[in-house]
Amino acid sequence: MTTTHTPRPVDADHGPSVSKNKKRAHTPGSGGLRRAVPATTLLWILACLYGLPVLWFILSSLKPASELFSYPLTLVPHDPTLSGFKAAWDSANFSQYFINTALVCVITTILTVGVSCCTGYALAKYDNRWLKAFFLCILATTMLPGEVMLAPEFLVVRNLGLYNSFAGIILPAVLTATGCFMFRQFFLTVPDELVEAARIDGARELSIFLRIMVPLSRPIMLTLAILSFQWRWNDYIWPLLMLNDPDKFTVQIGIQSIVGAQNINWSVLLGASVISMIPLIAIFLVFQRYVMGADINAGLKD
Numbered sequence: 001m002t003t004t005h006t007p008r009p010v011d012a013d014h015g016p017s018v019s020k021n022k023k024r025a026h027t028p029g030s031g032g033l034r035r036a037v038p039a040t041t042l043l044w045i046l047a048c049l050y051g052l053p054v055l056w057f058i059l060s061s062l063k064p065a066s067e068l069f070s071y072p073l074t075l076v077p078h079d080p081t082l083s084g085f086k087a088a089w090d091s092a093n094f095s096q097y098f099i100n101t102a103l104v105c106v107i108t109t110i111l112t113v114g115v116s117c118c119t120g121y122a123l124a125k126y127d128n129r130w131l132k133a134f135f136l137c138i139l140a141t142t143m144l145p146g147e148v149m150l151a152p153e154f155l156v157v158r159n160l161g162l163y164n165s166f167a168g169i170i171l172p173a174v175l176t177a178t179g180c181f182m183f184r185q186f187f188l189t190v191p192d193e194l195v196e197a198a199r200i201d202g203a204r205e206l207s208i209f210l211r212i213m214v215p216l217s218r219p220i221m222l223t224l225a226i227l228s229f230q231w232r233w234n235d236y237i238w239p240l241l242m243l244n245d246p247d248k249f250t251v252q253i254g255i256q257s258i259v260g261a262q263n264i265n266w267s268v269l270l271g272a273s274v275i276s277m278i279p280l281i282a283i284f285l286v287f288q289r290y291v292m293g294a295d296i297n298a299g300l301k302d
Helices: 014-060 083-091 094-125 129-143 146-159 166-173 177-189 192-200 205-216 218-234 237-242 251-258 266-292
Strands: none
Touching: 014 266, 083 266, 094 129, 094 166, 094 177, 094 205, 094 218, 094 251, 094 266, 129 177, 146 166, 146 237, 166 237, 177 218, 192 205, 205 218, 218 251, 218 266, 237 251, 251 266
């Protein structure tokens, strides 16, 4: 007795179905690549537009004074020299300026991060109408130009006896609306159940803040620290109003002292400006990986 076996339709169509699935699997990747090319190209164009003035500025600091305004203008210096940097360093007490500015920036940054973290936690996790009103008052300060606040701040600092001192520069800059807003928005994303569970376990409010909230907010702390250090390093108007002792001048006031009343030595001024940028670039390169690689949601569960 002979039996015949006919192939099943499923087996016969198995090969073509696999190839179709492979084609479908590759389709989304190619579509994503096509969508990424225009966005990447646009970002490179914007990077070039923003980077070209900075590149021109740095290369111009390497040009001698006679070449800065030669016609036609050139991007790359024909005879690069470091004379502008040496003259800038010798013409001003940059070592003392760097020490003064670093002292102001470090102390202000530490106080700003600490005060902003405490304020943001209170505004996010405590339900009180007075806290909400206080938060609105903090945000309202961002609607006023900084020049409007100079006169009352100067009078307050002078009446407190802090004129011509580093404390007069540091204290008014400790509480910032940006820092409070950043921490408040971050702590709002932290589930309230995490805080309630810690309270049920017997943890006190200070322990909850220091052992749970502060470690979670590390990315925000580093970001605000970089921004605060940059703000204080580049601050010019407020130290100019508060300081009259040359031994207490910051870097920006020191650069301004290079500018003459009748003429400006652009080679020296460009060299001094590039020297003042080096600490900011170094700090950003060191800490950017901690900010960009940090997991903001670390320790949280859905």
